[in-house]
Amino acid sequence: MTHxxxxxxxxxxxxxxxxxxxxxxxxxxxxxxxxxxGPSGSGxxxxxxxxxxxxxxxxxxxxxxxxxxxxxxxxxRNIGMVFQRYTLFPHLTVAENVAFPLRVRRxxxxxxxxxxxxxxxxxxLESFAGRLPGAxxxxxxxxxxxxxxxxxxxxxxxxxxxxxxLDKKLREEIQGEIRxxxxxxxxxxxxxxxxxxxxxxxxxxxxxxxxxxxxxTGTGEDLYLRPATDFVAGFIGxxxxxxxxxxxxxxxxxxxxxxxxxxxxxxxxxxxxxxGQKTRLMIRxxxxxxxxxxxxxxxxxxxxxxxxxxxxxxxxxxxxxxQEVDIRPTSAAMQSQGxxxxxxxxxxxxxTAFLFPA
Amino acid sequence: xxxxxxxxxxxxxxPAGLNGLLPALILIMLFFVVPVLALLLxxxxxxxxxxxxxxxLLGDGTYARVFFNTFLVAALVTIVTVLVAFPVAWMLAIxxxxxxxxxxxxxxxxxxxxxxxxxxxWMVLLQRTGVINRTLMTIGVIDQPxxxxxxxxxxxxxxxxxxxxxxxxxxxxxxxxxxPMTLRAASLCGASPFQAFRRILLPxxxxxxxxxxxxxxxxxxxYFVTPALLGGTSNMMLAEMIAQMVQSLLNWGLxxxxxxxxxxxxxxxxxxxxxxxxxxxxxxxI
Numbered sequence: 001m002t003h004x005x006x007x008x009x010x011x012x013x014x015x016x017x018x019x020x021x022x023x024x025x026x027x028x029x030x031x032x033x034x035x036x037x038g039p040s041g042s043g044x045x046x047x048x049x050x051x052x053x054x055x056x057x058x059x060x061x062x063x064x065x066x067x068x069x070x071x072x073x074x075x076x077r078n079i080g081m082v083f084q085r086y087t088l089f090p091h092l093t094v095a096e097n098v099a100f101p102l103r104v105r106r107x108x109x110x111x112x113x114x115x116x117x118x119x120x121x122x123x124x125l126e127s128f129a130g131r132l133p134g135a136x137x138x139x140x141x142x143x144x145x146x147x148x149x150x151x152x153x154x155x156x157x158x159x160x161x162x163x164x165x166l167d168k169k170l171r172e173e174i175q176g177e178i179r180x181x182x183x184x185x186x187x188x189x190x191x192x193x194x195x196x197x198x199x200x201x202x203x204x205x206x207x208x209x210x211x212x213x214x215x216x217t218g219t220g221e222d223l224y225l226r227p228a229t230d231f232v233a234g235f236i237g238x239x240x241x242x243x244x245x246x247x248x249x250x251x252x253x254x255x256x257x258x259x260x261x262x263x264x265x266x267x268x269x270x271x272x273x274x275x276g277q278k279t280r281l282m283i284r285x286x287x288x289x290x291x292x293x294x295x296x297x298x299x300x301x302x303x304x305x306x307x308x309x310x311x312x313x314x315x316x317x318x319x320x321x322x323q324e325v326d327i328r329p330t331s332a333a334m335q336s337q338g339x340x341x342x343x344x345x346x347x348x349x350x351x352t353a354f355l356f357p358a
Numbered sequence: 359x360x361x362x363x364x365x366x367x368x369x370x371x372x373p374a375g376l377n378g379l380l381p382a383l384i385l386i387m388l389f390f391v392v393p394v395l396a397l398l399l400x401x402x403x404x405x406x407x408x409x410x411x412x413x414x415l416l417g418d419g420t421y422a423r424v425f426f427n428t429f430l431v432a433a434l435v436t437i438v439t440v441l442v443a444f445p446v447a448w449m450l451a452i453x454x455x456x457x458x459x460x461x462x463x464x465x466x467x468x469x470x471x472x473x474x475x476x477x478x479x480w481m482v483l484l485q486r487t488g489v490i491n492r493t494l495m496t497i498g499v500i501d502q503p504x505x506x507x508x509x510x511x512x513x514x515x516x517x518x519x520x521x522x523x524x525x526x527x528x529x530x531x532x533x534x535x536x537x538p539m540t541l542r543a544a545s546l547c548g549a550s551p552f553q554a555f556r557r558i559l560l561p562x563x564x565x566x567x568x569x570x571x572x573x574x575x576x577x578x579x580x581y582f583v584t585p586a587l588l589g590g591t592s593n594m595m596l597a598e599m600i601a602q603m604v605q606s607l608l609n610w611g612l613x614x615x616x617x618x619x620x621x622x623x624x625x626x627x628x629x630x631x632x633x634x635x636x637x638x639x640x641x642x643x644i
Binding site for chain 2: 053080104
């Protein structure tokens with residue numbers, strides 16, 4: 001049986017009475033790009049710090065190739081890390097910053113020189129070798145930090161919201177760089193972010209954190225198309241949650257009654273529900289279409305507003321109970337006529353709709 | 359000049375400003391520049407015109423020893439102060455700000471306490487039958503009282519104590535500006551705590567060490583009370599010598615010359631510090 005490359009076992013971290021991480025268990029294969037996604041205070045950074053050695057966990061273990069890291073001080077863990085704020089050494093040039101981890105490891109001058117050149121080429125900053133960090137833009141500084149973290153070929157690279165201080169355009173540019181560098185070096189990356197788009201764009205797998213626990217682990221597609229809980233459904237992508245009454249579940253599909261009395265069959269229940277139990281139906285805005293198809297269910301809404309968003313339209317509608325529904329059909333699927341408030345039916349495939357407890 | 363003024367008409371208010379500054383300028387001239395010039399004048403005119411006072415001071419072995427001793431004590435005090443102040447400043451820089459303000463308050467309070475009182479307190483502690491010697495003898499660490507007073511040890515202890523706040527305050531400012539994350543980054547890069555200190559924390563804190571160190575050194579050069587009370591006759595400092603020349607020997611010329619030499623050395627050191635700080639800024643560091 002093959003053992004996992006990096007293994008987090010029942011990790012728990014409490015600060016006095018406040019528990020930051022309740023119980024996190026996760027196996028990470030070599031070379032994976034795994035993202036810890038979650039709102040602030042969900043325990044994702046605390047978990048990362050436990051791996052880095054900045055905070056000792058209250059209980060649990062972190063194993064790298066079956067050896068516990070906990071007794072190893074952080075300067076001997078041989079882990080690379082890129083931080084949220086730029087943590088370059090301000091008194092050292094770009095080249096000296098990248099050389100720093102090699103110098104403290106007492107590598108030969110020739111090796112340091114070659115490695116620094118390789119690393120600066122990797123992040124495409126060769127011409128900035130002699131500059132001080134203060135003379136670089138934020139994006140350039142994070143690329144130097146990346147080069148410094150990879151200079152000693154660490155088996156694991158930790159990234160703690162490395163792009164949160166950058167503007168949107170730079171963020172996208174560096175995301176591309178990070179993907180390329182992951183491809184080229186094959187390093188295992190643990191990446192922390194609260195930005196779901198960033199997580200979906202970058203990662204092989206995402207571990208979604210909530211209140212110090214992992215809510216769901218899986219590919220971006222898993223989390224988006226098969227959310228395990230309503231929290232996952234609400235956090236990844238956009239979702240509508242509509243009140244519904246559960247009538248019956250047969251062969252894994254449920255039949256429900258909406259607040260306006262209409263009955264919908266064939267939705268996917270997340271959990272088991274009793275007859276008459278109050279539930280919430282989750283429908284993605286882009287799962288709605290304006291045309292009826294054989295399998296589709298219908299929803300009576302009153303259109304409040306229609307806006308054009310390029311490839312999609314964004315419709316604000318309201319169901320009889322007064323709740324607003326976010327509907328985003330493709331622009332081609334609907335002419336822009338009928339902008340004025342009107343009542344009509346919109347359609348969705350019940351197989352893409354999930355039932356969650358109320 | 360007039361073109362320059364006309365172009366900026368309405369915004370340039372230098373003449374008015376100068377008028378406003380005049381009282382302050384007169385004050386500075388009257389109380390700071392004139393006395394220094396008088397000092398210089400006395401040093402080359404008393405008892406008769408010429409440079410004989412300077413020749414005597416710089417040529418005589420006894421005076422040379424006092425100069426040497428002055429610099430030795432000032433350097434020693436500066437080094438010990440830096441060594442003691444650094445860990446204290448680092449703790450103040452990283453501790454929660456509420457607790458740090460309380461400790462700052464205590465340090466400042468000690469600065470406001472009368473200098474003479476604090477120095478006499480050290481005499482009580484350090485003398486042969488003082489608290490320290492008696493305690494050490496009672497618990498049997500020593501048989502004979504240690505010579506802690508009327509020598510270099512006494513002067514250094516007393517002056518380091520007085521100088522500590524002047525070192526701690528600028529150092530805390532510099533250390534607080536250093537992002538603690540930078541040290542975590544160094545640690546993850548593989549730097550041992552000592553390497554992180556030597557290669558990252560120390561170089562980054564040098565501006566504060568230099569600023570505080572210069573202040574302590576310059577203040578120590580001209581210090582009078584503490585060396586006079588805690589020092590011995592064999593390691594007299596310049597300020598004591600000047601006091602003796604003026605008060606006991608009534609030799610104003612020689613005293614003025616000694617004071618002027620001290621002033622020139624101090625100004626030279628200050629200029630050097632500005633130069634070094636300027637060079638650091640030019641190179642783009644800190």
